[in-house]
Amino acid sequence: MIAVAIDGPAGAGKSTIARALAKRLGYIYVDTGALYRAVGYFAIKNGADTTSESDILRLLPKIDVALRFVNGEQRVFLNGEDVSDYIRTPEMSMAASNVSALPAVRDFLFSLQQNLAKSNHVVMDGRDIGTVVLPDAQVKIFLTAAAEDRAGRRQHELQRKGLDADYNEVLKDVVQRDYNDSHRAIAPLKQADDAILVDTTGNTKQQSIDQLISVVEDALSKL
Numbered sequence: 001m002i003a004v005a006i007d008g009p010a011g012a013g014k015s016t017i018a019r020a021l022a023k024r025l026g027y028i029y030v031d032t033g034a035l036y037r038a039v040g041y042f043a044i045k046n047g048a049d050t051t052s053e054s055d056i057l058r059l060l061p062k063i064d065v066a067l068r069f070v071n072g073e074q075r076v077f078l079n080g081e082d083v084s085d086y087i088r089t090p091e092m093s094m095a096a097s098n099v100s101a102l103p104a105v106r107d108f109l110f111s112l113q114q115n116l117a118k119s120n121h122v123v124m125d126g127r128d129i130g131t132v133v134l135p136d137a138q139v140k141i142f143l144t145a146a147a148e149d150r151a152g153r154r155q156h157e158l159q160r161k162g163l164d165a166d167y168n169e170v171l172k173d174v175v176q177r178d179y180n181d182s183h184r185a186i187a188p189l190k191q192a193d194d195a196i197l198v199d200t201t202g203n204t205k206q207q208s209i210d211q212l213i214s215v216v217e218d219a220l221s222k223l
Contacts, residue, residue, distance in 0.1 A: 002027070002121045002223075003136075004216055005129035008143035009189060010093060010177040011150030013200060013208055014125040017143065019074070020209045021216060022123040030067065030116050032126035032133070033096060034076045035109050037087035038065045040095025042078055050098035057104050065109075067116070089163065090154075090173050097177045100127065101184035127181055130192035139219045140195035141212065147174050149201050 004027070006018050015031050022029035040050055042063055048055040066077045075084045086092070099105045113133050116122060126133065130140035145153075151171035158165035181189040191197060198215055200208040 001117060001119070002138050002220070003117045003134050004123045004139045004141070004220075005134045005137035005192075005195075006123065006125040006141045006143055006212075007127055007130050007189065007192070007195065008125075008141075009147075009150065009174075009181065010097075011147075011154040011174050012143045012145050013150075013153060013205065014143055016205060017200075017209050017212050018123045018125040021213055024213055025121070025123065025216075025220075028069075028116065028120040028122045029074055030113065030122050030124040031074055031076075032109070032113055032124060032129065034067070034074075034084070034087060035065055035112070036096040036100045036105070037092045038076050038078045038083055039063060039105055039109070040099045041083055041087050041092055043099060044091070044095055050095045051101075053102045053104060056099055056102055060104060060108050063108075065112075088157075088161070090158070090165075090170065093173060093177060097180045101180065101186060103186050106186060127189040128187035130195050131190060132187045135192075138223055139216055140192050141198055141216065142191035142195040143198050143200065143212065145199060145201045145203075147171065147178065150174050153205075 006014055008014050019029050043050045043056055043059060046059060048059055064079050068075050068077055075082050117134055130137055151174045155165045155167050155170045196215055198212055
């Protein structure tokens with residue numbers, strides 16, 4: 001099986017761009033960030049502290065999270081309920097960042113992610129795919145953009161969904177999540193030594209998609 005691993009900071013457009021890449025290649029798209037968001041959503045829904053490993057450990061046996069493809073689109077199911085539309089708020093972004101720093105949560109989701117790659121050609125995105133989850137991926141990408149660009153894109157995405165989004169607050173969340181993700185003790189966000197850096201600062205969404213497709217197709221042609 002062939003795996004394309006895409007890592008990068010919050011708001012870099014990984015999900016959108018990786019989804020388009022997977023469609024182009026005919027691969028399965030795996031949004032690992034959505035898995036952590038689902039765990040964070042369950043924790044908040046149950047009144048747990050998303051930074052407390054003891055709180056989260058108590059909840060993990062009650063969590064069944066799965067990725068399913070419905071009408072060609074990946075949907076996230078938590079205990080049988082489609083929560084895809086509930087896990088994309090700034091609050092869930094921070095909750096995902098918090099729970100992803102907990103070793104128990106990473107262990108809980110690790111085998112699910114690896115098993116998907118063992119049985120399918122995949123495009124998988126996250127924070128530690130090329131460094132930890134799929135260290136032997138044939139193609140590794142580190143996708144990034146300036147924090148200001150990423151905040152603007154996230155604000156637009158939230159507003160398009162009818163949610164209030166103040167740019168300064170979104171930028172603050174992006175910067176804080178960058179710090180959390182890159183400084184956590186377990187599997188911190190970093191570029192793998194053999195990853196290709198793709199910076200989409202200043203790009204439109206389509207330009208970013210085209211840029212990544214070009215880079216990945218070139219890399220795959222050399223395998």
